[in-house]
Every structure is written in structure tokens, then in C-alpha cells.
Amino acid sequence: MPDDMEIESSLPRGTKRKADELAPLPAPRRIKALSQDVVNKIAAGEIIVAPVHALKELVENAVDAGSTALEVVVKDGGLKFLQITDNGHGIDKEDLSILCERFTTSKLKAFEDLSSIGTYGFRGEALASISHIAHLSVTTRTKESSCAWRAHYADGKLASAKPGQSAEPKPIAGRPGTQITVEDLFYNIPSRRRAFRSASEEYAKILELVGKYAVHCSGVSFSCKKQGDSTIGVSVPMSAGTVDRIRQIHGSSVASELVNFKAENVRWGFKCQAWISNANYISKRTTLLLFINHRAVESATIKKAVEQTYATFLPKGGHPFIYLSLDIDPQRVDVNVHPTKREVHFLNEDEIIAIICDEMCDSLSKVDTSRSFMTQSLLTNPKVPLVTPMKQTIPGTPTTGDTSDRSSTKPTSKTATRKPYENNLVRTDASARKITSMLQPHPSRDGNADQDIDDMEYEYTKREPTPCRLTSIKDLRAEIRDAMHNELTDIISTHTFVGIVDEQKRIAAIQGGVKLFLVDYGMLFNEFFYQVGLTDFANFGSIRFNPPLPLHDLLKVAADQEKDNAGDAGDEVNWDEVVESVRDQLINRRELLMEYFSMEISAGGELCSLPLLIKGYTPSLAKLPPFLLRLGPYVDWENEKGCFQSFIRELACFYVPESLPLPRPQPPPTTIDENGEGKELVIEEDPGITLRRKQIRRAIEYVIFPACKARLVATKGLLRGVVEVANLKGLYRVFERC
Known part of the structure; x- marks a missing residue:
């Protein structure tokens, strides 16, 4: 540093100074009372x-x-x-x-x-x-x-x-x-x-x-x-009861699904009264009205415990309504801990919350086993009441007994009977006669159609589920929730399967409420299996091959198919190089595939297992070679989120039921022989296609559609694959004009 450089006395903050250059410290400030x-x-x-x-x-x-x-x-x-x-x-x-x-x-x-x-x-x-x-x-x-x-x-x-x-x-x-x-x-x-x-x-x-x-x-x-x-904005009369007050403030949808319970414990010195929503009510956020000794307070601990209790009764993303009034011995409560008295502290908080949550769980369990639904009566017996309660049945399980057993129900009084021209009734009884039973029997729909023709043997393990903590998977799940279409989700979750309309175009008919819809089940199932892949990520079952299948042979079959489909353009591609490249890529990433997707590939290049997305349905193994070949160019192996998303999309496409040719025409066509007499022309269908047709029909009606009903979050993109073809209310208006 030059000798003639001047140094300012007030150095900027952070500048190093020698001890002898430090300025004297200011005098300490005096303490004064505020005005x-x-x-x-x-x-x-x-x-x-x-x-x-x-x-x-x-x-x-x-x-x-x-x-x-x-x-x-x-x-x-x-x-x-x-x-x-x-x-x-x-x-x-x-x-x-x-x-x-x-x-x-x-x-x-x-x-x-x-x-x-x-x-x-x-x-x-x-x-x-x-x-x-x-x-x-x-x-x-x-x-x-x-x-x-x-x-x-x-x-x-x-x-x-x-x-x-x-x-x-x-x-x-x-x-x-x-x-x-x-x-x-x-x-x-x-x-x-x-x-x-x-x-x-x-x-x-x-x-x-x-x-x-x-x-x-x-x-x-x-x-x-x-x-x-x-x-x-708010108007509640003095004579209104608790349920009526909740109805006035929070709506009828909550008030009609409330359950009341009480709990008390002398040892911990508390009494509790609560009105809570049952499993039929679902909200986007938890509504907790918490009163302790009649004072409105907040408690993150109680809210978290209540939400954990409801987690076993509500679907993921669903939240309840709770009105909870606690009377605790005043000597156990300290109310003077917050300026606005918004929070209070009380003794034995964990024990009291545990008793309340146990009582809440018992109340919800009792209600969950006694739900009732409104069904349309059968037309074969006019003495049956127009609206009768229906017993709960497991989806996909055929009900036993003749439908005439319900005719023993006593007729209701005239005051309780609905008008005969009610046009909002929905057929939800699985034992009721379906429209497909009125059609002419088809040779491919013989008596074996309802038999279990799935030849898979299942082996159960005691492996504990692996929690997913990957941000990429959580983001993909969040994208599904953001794209949710509420009305279509309600239709799918409450639909009644009517029948398959076209196996070649993959179209099925379902009833939702009082409306009839045609659904592109290829598109619907693709989205369903994609969501299953995200939900069960790293916790898949496995379809094991015995003996294992060589990857090279499977990829070679797919390459030959692509070459034939490409025509002259296929000759410009070195397919042998493509096969080896995809094979090496899958072998190099076999640890990732095994850990996250239960897809086992040996070091020698043999496919030992595939992920199992749903029981009772086996995807077409004819689609296995193209599926494996597409894992090379169509999966983004360099980006974590893109890799998981593209792989699960390809897996969902593999699981979607394939398009089948239409059955042979009925009645069969005839030809004229040399004697001038008519001769029946018999068109035999391949036995393998016939068997596969039975498998797919059974899986669609009894396995995949019920699974969609229970788990699918219908997104806005599925609107392109759903068409409304009939509306009971609209038909009533048409008939009224006739």
C-alpha cells in the first residue's frame, strides 16, 4: 500500500482494522419506561x-x-x-x-x-x-x-x-x-x-x-x-338444534351425513360431544369446529389426530367435517396462554385425544356397515314397492338367489310410496336383469362365459409396502389431481356396467345416474393403469416366466414386425443394431427396473418377470415384444421424472386390452352347390382368439371396470372418450309430448 494513501476514519462495515485503530464504543443506552x-x-x-x-x-x-x-x-x-x-x-x-x-x-x-x-x-x-x-x-x-x-x-x-x-x-x-x-x-x-x-x-x-x-x-x-x-350472510333461529344449525351454516350435504357420539373419562376429567361426517361425505379440506370449555380454539394436534383417524374411511384427498365440544375440568386447563385466547393448554392431552379418536373410529365403523341405497323395483311383480332398500354386495360378485325373493317385501303405505312417474330412479342392483340377457345368444357367449378362465397362479408374500418419497412421483400424482374432472369422476365411481358394444373399436356402454354413456375403454383403461403405476410405485407384484424369456429373441420379433409395417422405409434401418442397443440398455438399467417396477432381467439378458398391476387379468403376451422394443427410444432414461412417467405410460399401454376382430357373422352366409341347393358356409374362428375373447370380456366386466369404479380419478383428457347417448329425463320429456 502506498505511504501517501489517506485512510478515512469511518471505514465501511466489514473492513479489517488494527486494535489500536478501533474507535471507542458508544455509551450503553439507558432503560426507560414506555409511555x-x-x-x-x-x-x-x-x-x-x-x-x-x-x-x-x-x-x-x-x-x-x-x-x-x-x-x-x-x-x-x-x-x-x-x-x-x-x-x-x-x-x-x-x-x-x-x-x-x-x-x-x-x-x-x-x-x-x-x-x-x-x-x-x-x-x-x-x-x-x-x-x-x-x-x-x-x-x-x-x-x-x-x-x-x-x-x-x-x-x-x-x-x-x-x-x-x-x-x-x-x-x-x-x-x-x-x-x-x-x-x-x-x-x-x-x-x-x-x-x-x-x-x-x-x-x-x-x-x-x-x-x-x-x-x-x-x-x-x-x-x-x-x-x-x-x-x-348468516341467520340461525334460536330454536334450531345442532344439526339444523350445521345445515344453515355448512349446507345440507354435511347435515344429512352426520354422526353423533359422546365420550367421557373420570380419570382424565373430561366430557366430549361431537357431530362428525360419515364416510359418505368428502370435502376438499378439513372443517374442524373445536370448542374447549365452550371457547372456540385451534389445535393442530387434535386436527392431525382426527385426519389420521379418517384416513382409513375416506379416499386419498378426502377430508371430513368435525364439530367437537370438549368439557375439561377447569383446573386442568390453562386458558391464559395466548393474547387472543385462541389456544389453550390442558393436562393429559395425548390420553384425551386417543380416547376421542377411538370413539370416533367406532362410530364411523358402525355407520359404514349399514349404508342403504335406493333402487328401482322389478317390473315383473307390481306388488313390490316402487322404492326398496338394497343390500350391499361386493362389486363383481354375482348375487345368489332368484330375483323373485324380494317380492316378499311388504308394500309400503300410500303416504310413503313415491309417485309412479318418478324419472330419477337408477338401477344399481347387480341381480337385476340386464339388457344383454334380452339379446340372442351368441356361440362365443356360451355357458362358460362366467367361469374363471384366468389361468394365473398367485403366490402371496409378506413383503412390507415401501413408502414413496421421490419428489418426481409426488409431482406426477399431483398432476393427476390437478387435472381431475369432478363430474366424470363421479360418473365412473358410481356407474353400472351395461355391456361391450364393439371389441374392435374398444367401446363399452355404462350407465351413470339416469344417463347412458358410450366409453372408449381403451383410453379409459390406459389412464387407469397409468394411475395404478403411480399409486403402487415400487410396490408392484410380479408376473414370473418359467423358463425366462431371452430378450434378444423378443426384441428380434418386434423388430421384424416394425420392419414389415414400415415397408420400404424399414430397409434403411439397421434393425440388428437397434435390437442390440435396446437389449444393452435394458440390461444396464436392470437394477432400477427391479427396484421400482419388479421387472427382473438377468445379467445374461433374460426376462424373468414383469410388473403385475391388477389381479384377475393377464395382458396379451403378443404385445410383449413391441412393449420391450419401445422401452428403448420412447423412455427418457436421462431424466428422473421423465423416465418414470414415460415408462409407466408404456406399461399402461401394454396392459390395455388389445383390439380383437369382430366375431363371425350370425346367421352364417350360404352358398349354392353344384346341385343348385343352398349350402351353409361355416367360418371357423381360431380357438385362441375365441378363448382370448372370453378372457377379455370377463376381465373388462368383472375386474377392470370395477377397479376403475373404485380407484380411477377421471381426468379432463378422458372427456374425448365418453359420449352421452341417452338421458332418462330427456326421454320422459319426449314421451310427454307424444
Whole structure:
């Protein structure tokens, strides 16, 4: 460094300096007490974080006051105007002067009273905090008072409504109860006011809060609306029961699928009452209304335990509705752990949650075994009621007994019988006569059609399932969920198989509700097997070959087929080189194929096993050579996600039932012999094709379609393969015009 270079005394931060060059440290700052105004605003900001928190405090105070009717009016999400009116016992005029001072309460006298507190509010901070960050006015009247009194507050003290007027409460006309009005919330904290996104979002939170207390507080009516708006966001009458309150707030779809249970334990000092949705109700997110000692709180532990309990009853991605009210011995609960009392701590939390979840599981299990469905009665016996309950049957299992056994059901009364022209009935009874039984018998559909002609022998192992933690597979599963088409998924999950229409074009007919659809089952099954590949990733069964098949021979067969199909262009490709390249590629990646897909390839190039995607159905081995050949150029072996996606797509294509030629015509054509007489021309079908036709028909009806019904998430791309051909309601309208 040059000697004449000047060094500045104030070096930038991070510059190295010698010890003797360090400037003297500044003197330590003195500790000072904050001004009371700053203290009050900090306390208010901790308790009142948003308009919904202010309303929560006011609602709880109103319920504590013995109110049976609460009316809430909101403007601009509660930031501009928030008013709650109740018909409780009111506030004495003598108490109005200290109403908004901090730590003034009628519910707590000594610290020991915290161990037995049984009310909502007890700290005396709600109104005090609101008065420091908003313009607050209170109108109240007790039963003994001859008039109502109105008082205005600012910074915890009485304030005049207008400059120059007295701050003392003024007598006015009013009904018994209390009305609290909060205006210009956070007017003196602009940073907090700017943090709110929109008024509609805050109003939605207010509706959610009012809905929670409307469900829980039986015997209290609730209403909530925007100021100047004729429509009411929440309206619950005082006489409504718990189920009716849930129906008003959360809809009939939830209320009609509720199960009630109770649990209690003297040792752990708690009682519990709950209304939960059964396995018939599925939502996109969990709705948990949790009340502990009648206070609305949140608990991530309870929510997680409840969701784990429902995991055995709901499909993946389905969530329940739970309203849970816990009464715990107040001495075991610490409610003073959160500024807004949103969280509470209580003793023996794990034991209490375990008892509740066990009772919940038992209640759901009882309901799950007694579901009933509505079915259309058979037309062969007019004495059978039009609508009868149907017993549960296992999908794909033929029901036993004659259909006439159901004629013993006693006719219902006239008041319980539906109208005879009901056009919303759906045939879901597997024992009912199908349309295919009315068609002329076909030689290929003889008495052996229903026999089990799957010649596979299954061997079961005790291998534990391997959890999938690969991000690429999780992303592929998420793509399926994002592309889900809800209406088509419902149709597939509730459909009734009608029959195969065309085996060559791979078209089948299914009934969904009161509609009839033609489905491209080739496209449908391709998507199904792809989803099975993602769901069962790294946990496949295996189809073993004994003896193993040489890869080179299989690839050579596929190469010869490709060469013949390509015509003259096929002569330009060195197919021997292609065969060797694909063979080497599969051998080099045999560890990956074995670990993730149960596809075993020996070091010598022999195929020992293939992944098993579904029991009861064997894919066509004639498609095996092309499948193996396509694994070379059509699988992205360099990218993890692309590799898994493309490989499973090829595997799904291999599993899709092949297109079969149409059966021989019926009746067979005739020719004229040399004597001029007619001679029947017999067209014999290959026995192998006949056997394969039986296998595919059985697998489609009894194996793959039932599996799609249980597992398939129908995506939007499948809409191209589904066509509606009949609608019962539309046919009724046509016949009505005739």
C-alpha cells in the first residue's frame, strides 16, 4: 500500500482494522419506561389483530351476558364499521366510567380464580384494547333501568361524542341489552390498516367466526350481514338444534351425513360431544369446529389426530367435517396462554385425544356397515314397492338367489310410496336383469362365459409396502389431481356396467345416474393403469416366466414386425443394431427396473418377470415384444421424472386390452352347390382368439371396470372418450309430448 494513501476514519462495515485503530464504543443506552399510550397500543395490537378478533371478544362477552339473540352488522370487512347488538342483562350506568379501562372485569377477583374460570372473558382487556385503536360507543340498558345509556370512549376513558359536549353517558331510548359499535378500526395504526388485503376477505373471516358460535351456542339466535345489504350472510333461529344449525351454516350435504357420539373419562376429567361426517361425505379440506370449555380454539394436534383417524374411511384427498365440544375440568386447563385466547393448554392431552379418536373410529365403523341405497323395483311383480332398500354386495360378485325373493317385501303405505312417474330412479342392483340377457345368444357367449378362465397362479408374500418419497412421483400424482374432472369422476365411481358394444373399436356402454354413456375403454383403461403405476410405485407384484424369456429373441420379433409395417422405409434401418442397443440398455438399467417396477432381467439378458398391476387379468403376451422394443427410444432414461412417467405410460399401454376382430357373422352366409341347393358356409374362428375373447370380456366386466369404479380419478383428457347417448329425463320429456 502506498505511504501517501489517506485512510478515512469511518471505514465501511466489514473492513479489517488494527486494535489500536478501533474507535471507542458508544455509551450503553439507558432503560426507560414506555409511555402509557405506547403500552396500551402495543397491548391492543396483540389482542386485536384483525376485525374478526375484535368481534370474537364482543361475541363472547355478549354470550356471557346471557343473551339469546345476537345481531352483527359489518361494513368494509369490519374496518369501517362493526356493530353487535344483544339482548343480555346489560351494563349498569355506574360501571360505564371504568368499562374500557384495562383489567376491569366482573369475573375475576383473585389470581386463584383462574383455575376455575368458566366464562369467555375474564381479563378485562377486550373493550380497553378496542378503545385505543378505534372509535368505540356503547349503548346499554338493564332490566331495572327506565332508559338506555350511551357512552363514547377513547383511549380507555369516557369521551364526548362531539367537541365541546360532556363526556358523561347520555340517556336515550333503547331496548334491554347492549349494543357496541366500533368505527374506523386501526385509524391510528396506518401500517396495520394497510396490511389487510380486501374487505371481502375480512368479511369472510367474520362469517366463519359467527358460524362457529352459531353452531355451538344452542338457544341463541345469530344473524350477520353487511351494512345496508338486504341479504343476510348468516341467520340461525334460536330454536334450531345442532344439526339444523350445521345445515344453515355448512349446507345440507354435511347435515344429512352426520354422526353423533359422546365420550367421557373420570380419570382424565373430561366430557366430549361431537357431530362428525360419515364416510359418505368428502370435502376438499378439513372443517374442524373445536370448542374447549365452550371457547372456540385451534389445535393442530387434535386436527392431525382426527385426519389420521379418517384416513382409513375416506379416499386419498378426502377430508371430513368435525364439530367437537370438549368439557375439561377447569383446573386442568390453562386458558391464559395466548393474547387472543385462541389456544389453550390442558393436562393429559395425548390420553384425551386417543380416547376421542377411538370413539370416533367406532362410530364411523358402525355407520359404514349399514349404508342403504335406493333402487328401482322389478317390473315383473307390481306388488313390490316402487322404492326398496338394497343390500350391499361386493362389486363383481354375482348375487345368489332368484330375483323373485324380494317380492316378499311388504308394500309400503300410500303416504310413503313415491309417485309412479318418478324419472330419477337408477338401477344399481347387480341381480337385476340386464339388457344383454334380452339379446340372442351368441356361440362365443356360451355357458362358460362366467367361469374363471384366468389361468394365473398367485403366490402371496409378506413383503412390507415401501413408502414413496421421490419428489418426481409426488409431482406426477399431483398432476393427476390437478387435472381431475369432478363430474366424470363421479360418473365412473358410481356407474353400472351395461355391456361391450364393439371389441374392435374398444367401446363399452355404462350407465351413470339416469344417463347412458358410450366409453372408449381403451383410453379409459390406459389412464387407469397409468394411475395404478403411480399409486403402487415400487410396490408392484410380479408376473414370473418359467423358463425366462431371452430378450434378444423378443426384441428380434418386434423388430421384424416394425420392419414389415414400415415397408420400404424399414430397409434403411439397421434393425440388428437397434435390437442390440435396446437389449444393452435394458440390461444396464436392470437394477432400477427391479427396484421400482419388479421387472427382473438377468445379467445374461433374460426376462424373468414383469410388473403385475391388477389381479384377475393377464395382458396379451403378443404385445410383449413391441412393449420391450419401445422401452428403448420412447423412455427418457436421462431424466428422473421423465423416465418414470414415460415408462409407466408404456406399461399402461401394454396392459390395455388389445383390439380383437369382430366375431363371425350370425346367421352364417350360404352358398349354392353344384346341385343348385343352398349350402351353409361355416367360418371357423381360431380357438385362441375365441378363448382370448372370453378372457377379455370377463376381465373388462368383472375386474377392470370395477377397479376403475373404485380407484380411477377421471381426468379432463378422458372427456374425448365418453359420449352421452341417452338421458332418462330427456326421454320422459319426449314421451310427454307424444
